[in-house]
Amino acid sequence: MKVVPYNNRRNFYPMMSVFDKFVDDFFKPEDGQDNQRTMALDILEEDEKFLIEANLPGFKKEDVKISVNNNELVIEAKKDEKKEEKKGSYCRCERYQGSYRRVLSLSDQVDRDKIEAKFEDGVLILDIPKMEPVPAKEIKIG
Numbered sequence: 001m002k003v004v005p006y007n008n009r010r011n012f013y014p015m016m017s018v019f020d021k022f023v024d025d026f027f028k029p030e031d032g033q034d035n036q037r038t039m040a041l042d043i044l045e046e047d048e049k050f051l052i053e054a055n056l057p058g059f060k061k062e063d064v065k066i067s068v069n070n071n072e073l074v075i076e077a078k079k080d081e082k083k084e085e086k087k088g089s090y091c092r093c094e095r096y097q098g099s100y101r102r103v104l105s106l107s108d109q110v111d112r113d114k115i116e117a118k119f120e121d122g123v124l125i126l127d128i129p130k131m132e133p134v135p136a137k138e139i140k141i142g
Helices: 014-027
Strands: 041-045 049-055 064-069 072-079 098-105 116-120 123-129
Touching (some): 064 123, 072 123
Antiparallel strands (some): 041 049, 072 098, 116 123
């Protein structure tokens, strides 16, 4: 016995289904996932340091702000929308105008005063050195 898949959507207008498929495929991201507006980053732990690489394509060094507040590392990038006269209307707009913000909790082992940052080719690289762990203080019972 041969199993035939059942399609419960009747196709009364075959050309409309071709058009619908074209429109759906046109607006679907190429990787098949949702287009989330998040800053992609990698965190690598080495013996002496943490290394963070954050993708910020299209941003300049001046657009990026890094701060440490209490035990949090804050990475912010803002790209202002440029006002320009347009002669037509967009069919699709994928270039992002706005801001990214990521907040990462820092370990107690990091040396906040020696964090170094560089930005090249749309990638932010943070070098976060570790400190020697402070031994636990023993309290004697009197």
